[in-house]
Amino acid sequence: MKKLLRAHSDSTDGNVSLRHEPEEVVLPRRTAFLYKYGLTAEDCVFIQTEHEDEITHVTNSDKGSLITTEALITKDTGVVLFLLTGDCFPVSFYDPINSVVALAHLGWKPTDKKLVTKVIKEMNTAYGSQPKDIRMYVGPGIQKESYKFLDPVQKQLPAWSDFLTVVDSGETAIDLAGYIEAQALRAGITPSNIQLSTVDTATSDEYFSHYRSVRTGEPEARFATILGLL
Numbered sequence: 001m002k003k004l005l006r007a008h009s010d011s012t013d014g015n016v017s018l019r020h021e022p023e024e025v026v027l028p029r030r031t032a033f034l035y036k037y038g039l040t041a042e043d044c045v046f047i048q049t050e051h052e053d054e055i056t057h058v059t060n061s062d063k064g065s066l067i068t069t070e071a072l073i074t075k076d077t078g079v080v081l082f083l084l085t086g087d088c089f090p091v092s093f094y095d096p097i098n099s100v101v102a103l104a105h106l107g108w109k110p111t112d113k114k115l116v117t118k119v120i121k122e123m124n125t126a127y128g129s130q131p132k133d134i135r136m137y138v139g140p141g142i143q144k145e146s147y148k149f150l151d152p153v154q155k156q157l158p159a160w161s162d163f164l165t166v167v168d169s170g171e172t173a174i175d176l177a178g179y180i181e182a183q184a185l186r187a188g189i190t191p192s193n194i195q196l197s198t199v200d201t202a203t204s205d206e207y208f209s210h211y212r213s214v215r216t217g218e219p220e221a222r223f224a225t226i227l228g229l230l
Contacts, residue, residue: 002077002099002229006092008139009033010206015221017084033224044082044226045072049105053113055122071104071119075127080228086210087201089141089180090225093119095129103227106141106180112157116183131188137195139225142211144175146202 014029015021027041034040045058048068056069059076072081081103083090088107094100102119104110116136123129144163148171154160155172162182163175177196184194201209208221 004094004096004101004228005037005080005230006094006137006227007037007225008090008207009224011208011221011223013223015208015219016224017086017220017222020220020222030224034226037226039080039226043078043228044080045074047072047081047083047103047105049083049088049107051105051107051109053110053115053118055102055104055115055119057126070110070115071102073100073102073119073122073126074228075100077229080226080230083225083227084222085139085141085201085225086208086213086220086222087142087147089177090139091116091119091180092137092139092225092227093123094135094137094227095123095127095133096135097133098127098129099229100127100129101227101229103225106138106176108154108174108176111176111179111183112154112159114183116180117187120184120187120189132190132193134189135193135195136184136189138177138180138197140197140199140201140204140207140223141177142202142209143177143198143200144173146200146211147174147176148172149174 013033042064045062046066054069055071091104093102163179165173201207202211213220
């Protein structure tokens with residue numbers, strides 16, 4: 001019986017992004033985080049994001065590699081998908097019937113490109129995953145209470161209209177998590193199979209946030225999400 005592993009690092013693990021600190025600082029932190037789960041970096045396939053909608057299938061032969069993509073899918077036991085975020089949502093998909101997992105990076109651009117819908121369709125096409133069987137977990141990310149701008153580009157995009165709210169400050173609050181959930185429901189995922197984290201990375205001391213860093217001057221940092229079947 002395959003066991004699902006899904007976990008997040010947090011601020012106590014430190015920044016685990018090589019973009020924001022040197023290798024000699026970051027790699028030992030990654031090692032320590034993965035060690036908690038009996039893993040090493042050689043068990044992982046690392047995602048390098050571009051805020052697009054590319055989906056990549058990986059196998060055991062890809063372990064230890066860095067792949068430029070927005071989502072990874074695997075059916076292989078022992079392949080651990082590894083994603084860094086700092087406000088964008090790490091979204092995990094799990095089909096327990098066909099033993100398939102996928103990990104996707106959902107910032108506003110991949111969400112606008114319907115990445116959730118595309119991942120679900122790809123799981124179905126490649127492995128026969130039925131949407132009603134897929135379990136989806138939306139991890140820590142920036143919630144609508146914090147994700148506010150005076151004139152966001154989403155106001156010019158009709159598909160976002162149900163997920164924008166003008167608040168008292170005159171800013172527009174963007175419900176990114178709500179749009180992600182709506183795409184999953186339209187694709188056929190059962191409501192009871194969707195879990196949404198209530199953590200707001202912009203305000204939580206437990207996780208890192210680009211949005212908060214820009215506004216407070218605190219150092220940029222990222223946390224990790226790992227997903228795999230072991």
